[in-house]
Amino acid sequence: MRDVPRFLAAGVRRAFVHALRGLHAPNPAAGVTAERAWKLFLLVPRLLLARPHETGAAGRAALLERIRAFEAGCWRELLEAAPSPEQRLQRSAGTDAERMRERACAQVRRGQLSRARQTLTSAPLAPGNAATLRLLSDPDKRPPRPRQPMPDDIASFRAADRVHLTAAELGEALRTAKRGSAAGLSGAAVEHYRLLLEDEEAMDLLAHAASLLANADAPAAVLQALALSRLTALSKPGGGVRGIATGDTLRRLVSRALAALRAAARSGWERRWWGQLGCALQRALASTLLGGCWRAPAQPTGDEGTPLGWVLELAEAEQQSRLPLRA
Incomplete structure (x- = not known):
């Protein structure tokens, strides 16, 4: 989901802040390393904001349950439950033209008229x-390797x-x-x-x-x-x-x-x-x-x-x- 529902905004914000606190003050003794904090911060949208299968009250309950699972530390379970790119593609049934039309309509509803025009007229x-x-x-x-090596002074540059x-x-x-x-x-x-x-x-x-x-x-x-x-x-x-x-x-x-x-x-x-x-x-x-x-x-x-x-x-x-x- 691109637009976070109002009822979910506070929980998503708490999840971001929790990961950023670990990044600001890592504690390796407690298992909070900088690398784990970075990964958790970058994965927050994937863990919490995937569109649920359910709609209405059931969908709202499913999203709030993700917040509770995140705050309980069930991050691996949330990651395993998150849909893969292939699964997201399968959800969007229909032809390419139908998906393009649905995307343009969604952009119009968000007030993004220029982007909707680009969606309909782009390649x-x-x-x-x-x-x-x-x-x-x-x-x-597209050569798989650089045509000439990068100079060492550029590769190792530090301001x-x-x-x-x-x-x-x-x-x-x-x-x-x-x-x-x-x-x-x-x-x-x-x-x-x-x-x-x-x-x-x-x-x-x-x-x-x-x-x-x-x-x-x-x-x-x-x-x-x-x-x-x-x-x-x-x-x-x-x-x-x-x-x-x-x-x-x-x-x-x-x-x-x-x-x-x-x-x-x-x-x-x-x-x-x-x-x-x-x-x-x-x-x-x-x-x-x-x-x-x-x-x-x-x-x-x-x-x-x-x-x-x-x-x-x-x-x-x-x-x-x-x-x-x-x-």
Whole structure:
């Protein structure tokens, strides 16, 4: 389920917070390692938000029972009961055209008219058979190995300063993310993480997890899992297959927050440049009128340049976003 029912929102939020607490303060002696906490956090949507077979009151009871099972620590049982991708595909009975129409109608009901139009006019899905796999894995068009090795200085690069994302920066990235974006392999969607916006502790914990991911400070198994993408095969009008890779939602969210941070730094540098340019013009004009000697000011890229921390303070002040939680 992309949209979490209101009666389920508090339970899903508690599940996210429980996993994030273990990630923030691991306790290996009690069996709470960073790797287990990461896995539990990424699996929360798959454990709790799969659409039940039942509808109405029975479906509501089934969803609430999952919350109780999660809080009781029955995570393996929930994972085994979660439907596999093949089972989810079997549930969506009908032809490709019927499934496309149902998806477009659901997007219209959510108010996503542009996405509904794209669904109806986009290229159809390629059949999930061996021929499609052979086209997607063609070694001539998609080499299985890099054409040249990556330089060691790039492969082992570590930034001098650690990146720290705040709850405000991550919250802004969540609010401005497009609603209805495709989920990654974990099954998490932007709408799921937006539940944490209503809890200050939850956002602080999520910002801590995002900072760890931004610095690649996570177990190798977690980094490898987040590096994977969901591959969708589309049929080209003139023949052939086009592969569309969809990365995990958390990875895209962290990238969005980092891009906004870079934009703030750029704004600060631009303000600093314009300030120095204004001072330089005034000094040049004064020296010309008075016939004195003018010494050029220090450039931002020189040894006497302004520290980056000072420049960031010149960026636009952070203000609380007035954007609604739902686009």
